[in-house]
Amino acid sequence: MAVAEQENPLLEGLELRRTPEPCALVIFGASGDLTKRKLMPALYSLALRRLLPERFGVVGVARSAESNEEFVARMEGAVREFGRDEFHQDVWDSLAGGMRYVSTDFADDEGENLVAASLRELDEERGTEGNRLNYLAVPPDAIATLVQEIGERRGSGSWSRLIVEKPFGRDLASARALNEQIGEHFDEREVFRIDHYLGKETVQNTLALRFANGIFEPIWNRQFVDHVQITVGESIGIEGRAAFYEQAGAIRDIFQNHLLQLVAITAMEPPIDFTADSVRNEKVKVLRALHTPGPKNVVRGQYGRGFVEGEDVPGYREEDGIASDSMTETYFAAKLYVDNWRWADTPFYVRTGKRLPRRETEIAIQFKRAPHPPFQETSADALRPNVLLVHVQPDEGVSLAIGAKVPGQGMTIRNVNMDFLYGGSFRTGLPEAYERLILDAMLGDATLFTRIDEVEEQWSLVDTIIAGWQRDRQSFPNYPAGTWGPASSDDLLHRDGRSWRRH
Amino acid sequence: MSVRGIELELGRLRRASAAAGSSNLRTSVMTHLAWVPQEWLDAARETLAGLAERHPSRTILLVPDPDAEDGIDAEVSLQCFVAEGGAGSVCSEVIELQLRGRRSAVPASVVVPLLISDLPVFLRWRGRPAFGEEPFGQLVATVDRLVVDSEEWADPASAYVQLAGFFERVAVSDIAWARALEWRRALAGLWPGIAEAGQLHVTGPRADALLLAGWLRSRLDVDLGLVHTDAGVVEAVKVDGEEVARPRVASVTPSDLLSTELDRFSRDSIYEAAVEAVSSLGFERGRRSV
Numbered sequence: 080m081a082v083a084e085q086e087n088p089l090l091e092g093l094e095l096r097r098t099p100e101p102c103a104l105v106i107f108g109a110s111g112d113l114t115k116r117k118l119m120p121a122l123y124s125l126a127l128r129r130l131l132p133e134r135f136g137v138v139g140v141a142r143s144a145e146s147n148e149e150f151v152a153r154m155e156g157a158v159r160e161f162g163r164d165e166f167h168q169d170v171w172d173s174l175a176g177g178m179r180y181v182s183t184d185f186a187d188d189e190g191e192n193l194v195a196a197s198l199r200e201l202d203e204e205r206g207t208e209g210n211r212l213n214y215l216a217v218p219p220d221a222i223a224t225l226v227q228e229i230g231e232r233r234g235s236g237s238w239s240r241l242i243v244e245k246p247f248g249r250d251l252a253s254a255r256a257l258n259e260q261i262g263e264h265f266d267e268r269e270v271f272r273i274d275h276y277l278g279k280e281t282v283q284n285t286l287a288l289r290f291a292n293g294i295f296e297p298i299w300n301r302q303f304v305d306h307v308q309i310t311v312g313e314s315i316g317i318e319g320r321a322a323f324y325e326q327a328g329a330i331r332d333i334f335q336n337h338l339l340q341l342v343a344i345t346a347m348e349p350p351i352d353f354t355a356d357s358v359r360n361e362k363v364k365v366l367r368a369l370h371t372p373g374p375k376n377v378v379r380g381q382y383g384r385g386f387v388e389g390e391d392v393p394g395y396r397e398e399d400g401i402a403s404d405s406m407t408e409t410y411f412a413a414k415l416y417v418d419n420w421r422w423a424d425t426p427f428y429v430r431t432g433k434r435l436p437r438r439e440t441e442i443a444i445q446f447k448r449a450p451h452p453p454f455q456e457t458s459a460d461a462l463r464p465n466v467l468l469v470h471v472q473p474d475e476g477v478s479l480a481i482g483a484k485v486p487g488q489g490m491t492i493r494n495v496n497m498d499f500l501y502g503g504s505f506r507t508g509l510p511e512a513y514e515r516l517i518l519d520a521m522l523g524d525a526t527l528f529t530r531i532d533e534v535e536e537q538w539s540l541v542d543t544i545i546a547g548w549q550r551d552r553q554s555f556p557n558y559p560a561g562t563w564g565p566a567s568s569d570d571l572l573h574r575d576g577r578s579w580r581r582h
Numbered sequence: 583m584s585v586r587g588i589e590l591e592l593g594r595l596r597r598a599s600a601a602a603g604s605s606n607l608r609t610s611v612m613t614h615l616a617w618v619p620q621e622w623l624d625a626a627r628e629t630l631a632g633l634a635e636r637h638p639s640r641t642i643l644l645v646p647d648p649d650a651e652d653g654i655d656a657e658v659s660l661q662c663f664v665a666e667g668g669a670g671s672v673c674s675e676v677i678e679l680q681l682r683g684r685r686s687a688v689p690a691s692v693v694v695p696l697l698i699s700d701l702p703v704f705l706r707w708r709g710r711p712a713f714g715e716e717p718f719g720q721l722v723a724t725v726d727r728l729v730v731d732s733e734e735w736a737d738p739a740s741a742y743v744q745l746a747g748f749f750e751r752v753a754v755s756d757i758a759w760a761r762a763l764e765w766r767r768a769l770a771g772l773w774p775g776i777a778e779a780g781q782l783h784v785t786g787p788r789a790d791a792l793l794l795a796g797w798l799r800s801r802l803d804v805d806l807g808l809v810h811t812d813a814g815v816v817e818a819v820k821v822d823g824e825e826v827a828r829p830r831v832a833s834v835t836p837s838d839l840l841s842t843e844l845d846r847f848s849r850d851s852i853y854e855a856a857v858e859a860v861s862s863l864g865f866e867r868g869r870r871s872v
Contacts, residue, residue, distance in 0.1 A: 082777040088801045089770035092852035093763075129830065 099521035100238075101134035103177075103198055103207040107185060107225055108216035109139030109150070113244070117275075118214065119154045120162040121513035126174045127164050130518055134208070136177035136201035140194055142184055150180035163511060177205045185221050191228045209237030212521055216244055218323075223260045230264020242271045242520050245336050246327065247529075250545075251538040258531050267531060271520045276337045276440075277527040278512030278519075281475040282344060285442065286358075288469070288477060290349050295467075298446070301425045305464060308428045308443040308580055309341050312435040314387050316560075317409075321400025329411040333431040335541045337440075339366060340529070341471070342427055345442055346417045355525040359533060366536035370416040371543045378568045379553055380410030382434040385560030392434060392560045406555060409433040412568045413544070414575075428572060430579070434560035440471035443580050449482075454490040463494045466580070588696065591658045592675050612844065613697045614641045615705045615725060617689070617717070622708035629836045630676070640698050643678040644689050646717065652683035654692065690720035702726045704844055710735040713744040722752045729843045731757035732789040739792055743861035749854045755843035757836075758789040759853050764829035765794060765816055772821065777802060779821050783809040786816030794819065796860035797852070 104122070106114055125131045139150055155175065159166050179197040183190020201207045213229050215222055222243065233239040241261065248254025261270055276282055289295055298304070311333050317324045324332065343362040350357040383394035396403050410432035417427065444467040452462050466480040478498040485491040519527055529537075557565040563579065572578050618626040623645060630641060662673040677696065681689060697703055705725040712718045722728060728748070732738045745754065769776060782798060784791035788810060795808040819826040 082774040085774070085777075087770060087773040089766070089773055089776070089798075091801070092850065093767055093770060 098130070099132045099518065100210055101132045101206055101208045102210035102212055102238075102521060103136045103138060103201045103205075104212045104214060104517070104521075105138045105140060105194065105198070106214045106216060107140045107221075108214075108218075109180065110141035110143040110145070111216055113216045114139065115154070115157040116161045117511065117513045118216070118517070119157050121511050121517055123158045123162050123171065123174060124164050124511065124514050125518060127167065127170050130514075131174075132521070134206035136179070136205045136207050137174075138194060138197045138201065139178070139180045140183060140185070140190075141180075142182065144182050145180055147178075147180045151175045151178050154178070177201060177207075185217065185225050185228070188228075191232065195232055209234045211237070211239045212242065212517075213239065214242045214517075219246060219249065219257075222257060226261050226264060233264065238269070238523070239265070240269045240271060240520060240523070241265055242273055242517075244273055246331055247272050247534050248538060249326065249331060251535060251542050254531075254534050254538050258534075268523070268525065270531075271516075271525055271528040272531075272534060273516055274336045274340055274529050275512040275516065276340055276471070277529070278514075278516040279471055279475070280510065281469060281471045281477075282341070283527070284475075284477070285344050285469050286353075296349070299444075300421045301423055303446055304425055305445045305447045306426045306428060306575075306577060307345060308445065309338060309345070309430075310439060310441050310443075310580075311337055311341075311431040312437060312439045312563075313431075313433050314435060314438045316382075316392065316395070316434055317398055317401075319399070321398060324409075325401060325405060325407050328407045329409055329431050329433065330541055330544065334411050334413070334429070335537050336529070338429050338431055339369075339537045339540070340533075341440075341442055342369070342415065342417075342429065343533070345444070346422055346427070348421070353526060355528075355530075358526050359530045363530065363533050363536060364419075365417055366533055366540070368417045368419045368422075369536075369540055370418050371540060372413045372415055374547050374551060376414040376571065377544055377547070378410070378412040378430075378565060378571055379408040379548070380412075380432065380558045380565040380568065381405070381407065381553075381555035382409050382432075382558055382560045383556030385434065385562065387434055387436065387561040394556050394560065395433075396556065406553065408553075408555075410435075410558060410564045410568070412564065412571055414571055426575065428577075428579070430564060430568060432558075432564050435563055436561055438473060442469040442471065443467070444469075452492075454492065462492060468496075588656055588658055588677055591656075592660075592677075595658065595660045596673065612639045612701050613703045614639045614844065615693060615703065615721065616641065616643050617705065617707045617721060618643055618645050619709055620645060620647065625836070626706075626708055629840055639701075640675045640677070640696070642693060642696055643676070644693070645678065645680050646686035646689075647680055647682045648684075648686045650680075650682035652685060654682065654685050655680035687716050688720065689717050690724050693721070694724060697724075702847065704729060706730075706840065708734065710737075710741055711745070713741075713747070722748060725752060727753045727755060727843075727846065729755040729757065729840065732793070733758040733761070733787045735789065738789040739860060742792065742796075742857045746854070746858050746861050749849070749857075753847070753849045754853070755846055755850070756793070756853060756857075757839045757843060758787070759793055759850075759856070760839050760842060761834075762790045762794060762816060765790075765819055765826070766797060768826050768829040769794070769798065769819070769821070772826065776821055778804060779806055780804070781807045781809060781822055783811070783818075783820040783823075784816065785811040785813050785818040787814065788812065790816050792860045793853075793856050796856035796858075800855040800859040801852070 106118060108114065122131070122137065139154075145153070155171055158171065179201065181190065181193045181197055183193055198207075198211065202209055211233070215225060217225060226241065229239070229241070243261075248257050289299060340362070343365040346365045347361040348364065350361045381395050384397065385392060395401060395407070395409050396405050410430070412428070412430035415427040415429060416422070416424070446465040446467070448464045449462050462482060463480065468478045468480070470476045470478070476498060478496045480494050480496050482492045483495045485493050516527060519525070557567070569579065616626055616630070626643065630643070657678040659676045660673045661676055679692060681692065685692065703725040704727045705721050706729045707718070711730060730745070732741065735741045748754065776798075779798060779802065782795050784794055791808060791810040795806055798804070799806045818828070
């Protein structure tokens, strides 16, 4: 065999990094908060760790009038302010050298010509070879037009991919319509629907916890698990996103995507491998198996005036841009059932809300109680059930609540937590979700992105729940800011003899 | 101090630290032994200072002093770091043992009772290992991985011969090997043009030059000659007179390098083959260094 045809023997053992092919990242909506707070710091962190391709460039596209230099300077400020790493001027200079900014209306042909010219320039100067990763950080109504513009201009002999921010549509019909429009120019494997929760280390660690440890999977089922509680709590309000939030509400903003993805990851069967389709096949089976909750098993809420972290905060209807009679929910809770062999009759209580006492996302697996305490001084009721708690944010980690003897003569049992904090055992600095997701999209790995059938199942469930609300007018506001939601949310669990975890 | 005394002192420190206010997590991912002759002590402490935060562990520094009167002196401390998110602190235990007189000849008997059960044990041996001597043999038999830095050795070629004799007994990491990773990547990028290379010229530390040459010989199965020009770091590499494009090498601290090695668990067969190629083929004799 000729040498050139032989496999390179020098590569063995080199632990080849996952380095993407040369490409240009085009950020549509580059003047927005996402670019400043998340995308640019993520790119910097990737550059610092030398995970970006050597031949790489960024084109920022937005309506705001800004020169190249102003854009680069603003992004440098953003990296310094929001980045997780120490700022190194040489790393930034190298990244900024391939940075361009185009001020244009998205639907403007002339503007698109300018974008195309910038990209050609990057191909020539930085060797990005015509490969494009198009990040659509734009409002949902701008996506279709953009996709058409990008699609019509995509070249041959190179790749072009789309990253689409959530929400993908606002109901099943619009999601399908949007997908059809995208499908005219892009294949499913070229579309990366982002749900940044999936990029979080702890969410991925939930898969590791379940499928890399022999002790959990045998008890991860209806026989041993009493119920599951998933909380996505936010202490902030709507942060100036009134127009978006009035259209979305908690159910579309969080439940449809983050919460249902957490349910899917908690309940899914073991995939045969960790490839995109294997993982997503298992997740979508869970979403299909979700039993639509009836009106009694759904709670809506809207916050009124109250106190969060000592601050007097206005009610939702008092926020700028919100109608004084708004019926948008800022809190949503539901009891869900996964109708399959593993989880039949095991409730999954989920909740999300704004202006809750603290920012906290966690998955709590509550196991059944020990059947009989052999200790005279301890009644069966006093024995607390074991809880496996997966902290998704802010402190990523896992803890297991177990009963332990209080030191002394008697046999008093108390619950103690065994904690595994990510920041404690692996102090390598957790990558931000966007670092992982941008890199994966450059590599064409869609494992941590949502596939269209998942999105459709999620919307299908949401549409059915919302349809029930048309006949049921709530009295809002029904919880003060700084509390854990309306009383009816507690009733949801009390009816079953359970309660939300105490925080 | 006795082993029991060390354990008691650690317990006391943990309680005192917890009583000071924050909730402290005792987290360990390994036991990290370091054999540190006196002349390496400052460098070792500096490396450990940058390491404990990344690898919470029980670190046991063994400082031999064979000429002193028999005995063991122990210093025990907790190194606590604020956990990410600010929820309490994470604490690592550091035990520094001065092994005086005959105690320095039997380090395993001191160390074994202090190992954390079921966790991997790494041994960082500072300087050239005393291959044929009792302490080295004892500790190698106790640990899962030996970490050396062959750049610390005055005569790496002869030491590699002896090191190769331990490959069946313990997995070995060499920080010099890790340091040259980007140069290996750069050389790998020359395939297939490099397939029949005849001469390698390395301007850099002796150990790096030998390892790169040994690696190419073992992987390419060619009779490669080595020309070596001494320098503090690898500055240039030429293959058959052609300069290899200098790779982008991120600046890394000794702590970074050691930290990476502490994440490895399996044997590195490519490194072992490179060392064996150095030791069996004898570059020193094959080519004169310039």
